[in-house]
Amino acid sequence: MQQLTSLTNQRGASVTTIIVGLAMAGIIIKLGLGIIPAYVGDYQFTKLVAGELKKANDAKQNERQFMQSLSQQLSINANYNTKPEEMIVFTNKTPGALAVKSQYEVESNFYGETFIVNRFEKEITAADAK
Numbered sequence: 001m002q003q004l005t006s007l008t009n010q011r012g013a014s015v016t017t018i019i020v021g022l023a024m025a026g027i028i029i030k031l032g033l034g035i036i037p038a039y040v041g042d043y044q045f046t047k048l049v050a051g052e053l054k055k056a057n058d059a060k061q062n063e064r065q066f067m068q069s070l071s072q073q074l075s076i077n078a079n080y081n082t083k084p085e086e087m088i089v090f091t092n093k094t095p096g097a098l099a100v101k102s103q104y105e106v107e108s109n110f111y112g113e114t115f116i117v118n119r120f121e122k123e124i125t126a127a128d129a130k
Helices: 002-008 015-058 063-077
Strands: 088-092 099-111 114-124
Touching: 015 063, 015 099, 015 114
Parallel strands: none
Antiparallel strands: 088 099, 099 114
16 A cells, blocks of 8 residues: 555656657747747848938938948848848838838748748838937
8 A cells, every 4th residue: 555655646757748848848949940030130130221221311312222222231231032122112212201111021941841931011210220
């Protein structure tokens, strides 16, 4: 009888619990590695566009001059596989009052043929350059 009660009062994690826990931790880490770089890239892209937008509005540049400057900065500073024309849309094309909206998505391979798709869409203003 003493032996039976010691088995029912077992404490601690079983092997199955440890394996399931490690698998879940691995999945969470893999998700993080797929999601976090996209958000860091979006933050950097937003700051770069906002800085160029501020410069363009201060110099009263038109949208074509702004896009040329932005393309040049992206080719120097970043590793984007798309063109800025595919990533931003003008909401105001008046020189000195240019306004843009970012609209793009980033795909990262999660496992095999399964992808994580992050969509980014927001207004970018010169005030974001701070």
